[in-house]
Each structure stands twice: as C-alpha cells, then as structure tokens.
Amino acid sequence: MMCRNQSGKKKKFAVGIIFTMMVFLFSFVQINISQQCKQFRSGDLYIKNDTTDPLQPEIAGKILRFHVLANSDSEADQNVKKQVRDAVGQLMEPKLAESTDLAETEMIVQQSLDEITEVAERTLEENGYHYGASARIAQVEFPVKSYGEYTFPAGEYEALQVTLGEGRGHNWWCVLYPNMCFRGSVYEVTTDDARKALREVLTPEEYADVFRHGKFQIRFKFLEYFR
Numbered sequence: 737m738m739c740r741n742q743s744g745k746k747k748k749f750a751v752g753i754i755f756t757m758m759v760f761l762f763s764f765v766q767i768n769i770s771q772q773c774k775q776f777r778s779g780d781l782y783i784k785n786d787t788t789d790p791l792q793p794e795i796a797g798k799i800l801r802f803h804v805l806a807n808s809d810s811e812a813d814q815n816v817k818k819q820v821r822d823a824v825g826q827l828m829e830p831k832l833a834e835s836t837d838l839a840e841t842e843m844i845v846q847q848s849l850d851e852i853t854e855v856a857e858r859t860l861e862e863n864g865y866h867y868g869a870s871a872r873i874a875q876v877e878f879p880v881k882s883y884g885e886y887t888f889p890a891g892e893y894e895a896l897q898v899t900l901g902e903g904r905g906h907n908w909w910c911v912l913y914p915n916m917c918f919r920g921s922v923y924e925v926t927t928d929d930a931r932k933a934l935r936e937v938l939t940p941e942e943y944a945d946v947f948r949h950g951k952f953q954i955r956f957k958f959l960e961y962f963r
Contacts, residue, residue: 789889791945798937799888800841800913801895803876806905807867813905816863821908823859824852824898825917832915838937841913845896846873856898867901881909883916886934886946913937 789795804824806817831848835841845852849871856869876895881888888911896912910917914933935943 789891789945791942792889792891795888795938795942795946796891796893798838798942799893799911800838800845800873801876801878801893802910802912802917803878803895803897804908805897805899805903806907807865807901807903808905810905813865813900816860816865817900817905817908819863820856820859820869820898820900823855827852827855828912832912835913835915838913842873842894845912849873852896852898856900860900865901869898869900871896871898873897878909883909883911886916888946 804817804821807813828845828848831844832841835844852871853869856871860867860869874895874897875892876897878888878890878893878895880890914930914937916930916934934946938946
C-alpha cells in the first residue's frame, strides 16, 4: 500500500512539474508575440535580409518613405523619437491629404522641410532635449522592412529623413507615398485605404511581391517561437 501511495505522489509531482513548465512556456511565447505585434504596429520591426529582389528598383521608384533616426538607443531618446514622429505626422497629414501622385508629394515635403525641422526641434526642446534636428529628402538604404502584412524589399529608397541629434539610435520607418502612415493614426499602415493606394501605385506583379513577402515574414516570425 505504501509503495502505491509513493508511486501516486511521484506521478502527481511529475504532472505538476510538467503543468508548471507548460504554463511558463505559454506565458513566454505570449509575451514575445505581444512584443512583436507592438513592433509591427509601431513600425519599429525590421527583418534583415541580404537577398536582392529584382523588383526592388521598380518599387522604389514609385514610393516615398518616412525615416526618423533617434539620437541614441537610450529609453529617453527612443521615447522622444516617437513624440517627434507624431508631431511631424500631425504637421504633414493635412498637407498631404489631397496629394494625388509622387511628384506632388515630393514637392509638398520639399517645401515643408524647414517647418518639419522646426516642429522636430520644438518637440525635442519641450521635452528637455537640445541636441537639435534636421530634415531632408535623401536616398536612404533600407533593410527588408515589414509594415503589417506588407514587406518592402531591401535596397535604396527616396525618403523624408528626420535626424535627431547624432542619429545613432534605432530608427522608425513608414511609407509616406502612397499614404500608409496617416490613416487615422501615424501608426496604422494596413487599412483598406492604404491597400487601395498601394494597389493603384504598383503593378499587379509588384503588389503581389510586396504582399506575398509580407505574409511570409509574419508567418515565419510567428512559427519561429515554436521551434
């Protein structure tokens, strides 16, 4: 009888350990997936990939991206980067609301560079930072970058680039034209309007390329937690 009791206790103990490990693993996966989802929504997540996409030059020639470089990777600099991003978004959203093509968007942004710089510097100063900011339209090298269900291939793109201080921190990206930044929120990038705008700008082959790779990247990032 004593042996049976001991055997039963061992089984219960083993089951308890297994259950505890499963709860811990589930919590870990859930937390990490939640963090990745936040990064997808905020535009901070990118996936490095050195593979050259033959359609990249064609895609790059049809869009204008938005790039904000933080002063450093400190928590404070990263937080104020997001405040600058929002302030520039509030400035540019009404200006670009009626823009119908890339050339018009480029012209509006070019004419707004001084104002963008002023808004960025004012936002920094209001938060106690005095390291300055600059804004320009430039050719910028981007890694593979996912915006929700879309992934744009690595390569050189024209972008509105806002640099804060030394510009050595993690960056924030978005697509300024077609408008995938300012649909109700500076964070949103995959609304129905954004999908429609992207379809109108890209050829069917280019759109399928961006969408297909985006679906793959999201699926890959999810499944890798279970390996």
